[in-house]
Amino acid sequence: MYRIRDWFDEKITAKRLIPVLVVLLVVYLLNLTWPVWNTAYVLLMRILKPFIIGFGIAYILRPVTLFFEKYKIKPAISVPLTLLGFIFILVLLFSSIIPTLYEDISVLFSTSVDGVQKLFREYQMWNNGTSEPWVTDIFNQVINVLKGLIDSIPSLPALVSQFVGQFFSILTTALFSFIIGMYFIFDYERVTRGVVNMAHKVSPRLSASIIVINRAVLGYLRTLIFIMTITCVEYGLIYTLVGHPYALVLGVLTALGLLIPYIGPTVVHVFGVLTALTLPMPRVITLTIALMVMSQVDGYLISPMVYSKRDKVDPISSLFVFFAGSVLFGFVGILLSMPTYFAIRAVRDLKRNNWQL
Numbered sequence: 378m379y380r381i382r383d384w385f386d387e388k389i390t391a392k393r394l395i396p397v398l399v400v401l402l403v404v405y406l407l408n409l410t411w412p413v414w415n416t417a418y419v420l421l422m423r424i425l426k427p428f429i430i431g432f433g434i435a436y437i438l439r440p441v442t443l444f445f446e447k448y449k450i451k452p453a454i455s456v457p458l459t460l461l462g463f464i465f466i467l468v469l470l471f472s473s474i475i476p477t478l479y480e481d482i483s484v485l486f487s488t489s490v491d492g493v494q495k496l497f498r499e500y501q502m503w504n505n506g507t508s509e510p511w512v513t514d515i516f517n518q519v520i521n522v523l524k525g526l527i528d529s530i531p532s533l534p535a536l537v538s539q540f541v542g543q544f545f546s547i548l549t550t551a552l553f554s555f556i557i558g559m560y561f562i563f564d565y566e567r568v569t570r571g572v573v574n575m576a577h578k579v580s581p582r583l584s585a586s587i588i589v590i591n592r593a594v595l596g597y598l599r600t601l602i603f604i605m606t607i608t609c610v611e612y613g614l615i616y617t618l619v620g621h622p623y624a625l626v627l628g629v630l631t632a633l634g635l636l637i638p639y640i641g642p643t644v645v646h647v648f649g650v651l652t653a654l655t656l657p658m659p660r661v662i663t664l665t666i667a668l669m670v671m672s673q674v675d676g677y678l679i680s681p682m683v684y685s686k687r688d689k690v691d692p693i694s695s696l697f698v699f700f701a702g703s704v705l706f707g708f709v710g711i712l713l714s715m716p717t718y719f720a721i722r723a724v725r726d727l728k729r730n731n732w733q734l
Contacts, residue, residue: 426550426554427554428557430550430554430557430558431555431556431558431560431561432557432558432561434463434554434555434558434561434562435558438460438463438562440599441459441462442459442562445458452562452563456562456563457559459562460555460558460559464555488622488623488651488655489523489648489651489652490520490524491654491655492653492654492655493519493651495654495655496651496654497512500512569591572587573587573588581732585727585732585733586724586727588734589724589726589734590720590723593719593720593723594719601635601636604635604679605632605635606632608628608631608632608635608642608675609629610628611671612627612668613627613628613629614628615664615668615671616628616649616664619653619656619660619663619664620656620660621649621653621664622652623652627645627649627652630645631645631646631649636711636712638695638696639692639695640696642672646672650664650665650668694718695714695718698714698715698717698718698721699711699718701714702714
């Protein structure tokens with residue numbers, strides 16, 4: 378008892394309690410005035426959104442402009458060409474490819490219901506026409522979940538009507554974003570140098586952190602794009618060889634699943650097998666074996682060859698960042714979760730290196 382009292386007397390001092398009380402007071406005041414701060418945040422994000430999107434466009438297209446610079450092509454030519462190519466790809470995606478994929482994904486979920494029902498019928502035949510109560514409960518739960526997913530997916534006409542309703546707002550933001558992005562690309566070196574210099578005036582550690590974050594995120598994005606291309610081709614080819622009707626969609630979804638480490642590709646594989654149950658059973662078995670083999674090849678051969686040592690992902694930490702991002706910021710949080718993970722890890726490694734680049 379005396380030891381506990383002595384520990385409290387030693388550790389809990391006024392010098393340590395005052396910062397805690399100040400933080401609690403700030404949290405309490407923020408809670409009282411939250412509507413005001415929330416309104417200010419919404420207005421600020423409306424103002425900054427074109428600049429954030431514009432810088433994102435410049436950040437993504439910067440490697441393309443550097444490629445042109447290697448061949449002595451002037452920025453006055455390379456930047457407009459790069460932006461026109463980017464706009465052409467976006468128009469192609471939103472006018473033809475994405476609507477087709479969207480419809481195919483909707484049908485894919487419906488086909489997965491048929492696959493689960495066929496699997497349940499096969500189980501009943503194997504079990505002399507009956508099923509255990511717990512198996513029936515699991516089957517009903519899975520069917521309800523899949524039907525809930527199908528019902529939650531809005532139809533393409535509904536999405537188009539929503540888009541038309543917000544057309545002018547989206548168009549205005551897009552135009553400003555592209556114009557700002559073009560200026561950012563032209564002045565990319567000056568802007569980034571100014572940001573780093575300003576950060577260095579605040580703290581040398583802050584400027585060093587920005588530099589290592591940029592390196593880590595760029596390395597991750599380059600590697601991700603490369604391995605997503607490989608994944609899309611190899612799995613699309615596997616599904617095509619077994620005669621799966623949605624081979625292209627599943628190849629694209631497997632590649633996109635890499636945005637969610639470990640979980641994403643596995644979920645797509647499960648859907649691939651479920652939707653293949655409408656095929657002859659030898660093909661289903663062949664597909665299952667091929668997916669298991671290719672998962673091992675990806676994990677132990679392709680990924681180590683593509684990913685450098687600094688790009689390797691820790692399962693627990695990355696999944697924590699992913700779920701935290703999805704809970705806090707939804708779909709945007711999912712997209713930014715892995716870059717955030719690499720940014721945090723880069724700053725941590727910099728700190729361990731005594732803030733030396």
